[in-house]
Amino acid sequence: MKGWAIAVCLIFMAALAVPALATNTDKYGYITIEAVDITLDGGKANINMKYTLDEPTRVIVLLLGKQDLKNRLLTVLNYEDAEVKSLDLNSAELVVDDVSYSYGRGVYWFPSHSFNVLIPTLRITTPQVSREYAGVNEIPNGIGYFAT
Numbered sequence: 001m002k003g004w005a006i007a008v009c010l011i012f013m014a015a016l017a018v019p020a021l022a023t024n025t026d027k028y029g030y031i032t033i034e035a036v037d038i039t040l041d042g043g044k045a046n047i048n049m050k051y052t053l054d055e056p057t058r059v060i061v062l063l064l065g066k067q068d069l070k071n072r073l074l075t076v077l078n079y080e081d082a083e084v085k086s087l088d089l090n091s092a093e094l095v096v097d098d099v100s101y102s103y104g105r106g107v108y109w110f111p112s113h114s115f116n117v118l119i120p121t122l123r124i125t126t127p128q129v130s131r132e133y134a135g136v137n138e139i140p141n142g143i144g145y146f147a148t
Contacts, residue, residue, distance in 0.1 A: 025117060025118040025137070026117055026118045026119070026120050027117065028072055028075065028076050028116065028117045029072055030053055030054040030057035030072075031051050031052075031053060031069070031072055031073070031076065032051060032052045032053075032054075033049070033050075033051050033076060033117055033118075033119055033120065034050040034051055034052065034120060034121070035049070035050040035119070035120065035121040035122070035123070036048070036049050036050075036077075036115075036119050036121070036122050036123070037049075037122075037123045037125070038122070038123070038124045038125070039125045040099075040100060040108070040110055040124065040125065040126045040127075040143075040145060041127075041147070041148075042100075042102075042108065042147045043097070043098050043099065043100045043101075043102055043108060044095060044096065044097050044098070044099065044100075045095070045096045045099040045100070045110075046093070046094075046095055047077065047079075047082070047093070047094040047095070047096065048091065048092075048093055049073060049076075049077075049091060049092045049093075049094070050090065050091050051073075051090065051091070051092075052090065053069075053089055053090075058089055061089065062089075066087050069087065070084050070087055070092075073087070073092050073094075074094075075116055076115060076116050076117050077094070077115060077116075078113065078114060078115050078116050079094075079096045079099070079113075081096060081097070081098075082094045082095065082096045083095045083096070083097075100145075106146050106147040107144070107145075107146060107147075108144070108145050108146070108147060109142050109143075109144050110124070110126075110139075110142055110143045110144075110145065111142040112138065112139050112140060112141055112142050113138060113139045114137065114138040114139075115136075115137050115138060116137075117137065118135060118136070118137045119133070119135075119136055119137065120134065120135060121133075121134060122134075122136055122139070124139065124143060126143060126145035126146075127145060127146060127147065127148040128145055128146060129143075129145070131143065
């Protein structure tokens with residue numbers, strides 16, 4: 001009889017665990033990432049992020065300020081030295097200096113990079129080409145490009 005009770009408890013616990021496995025990986029706390037656009041210009045990256053905030057959090061951010069939101073976005077991007085240019089409840093603009101390696105004569109290499117969440121739409125634009133990725137948490141290969 002105890003074996004059945006244990007089996008029923010294990011099945012019940014497994015049923016509760018299934019929704020936890022189906023959580024959004026594009027979500028970091030109260031932020032759900034929608035898209036990230038990275039424009040490479042010389043050794044610098046201009047990053048535009050689109051996201052949504054959970055509704056109760058929007059009010060808290062408006063009342064208490066945007067510092068926690070800024071810190072979370074920097075964690076999502078995984079660029080320690082990113083500078084936030086603008087930040088609102090739906091989007092952010094950031095700049096990362098010296099993100100690419102310079103090989104001289106205007107030749108640059110943007111290396112592979114990992115993000116801390118899944119990015120549903122990632123677009124990387126260089127002066128020569130634009131690449132779009134769907135559902136990634138890393139830039140799998142680097143991108144070589146020439147400065148304008």
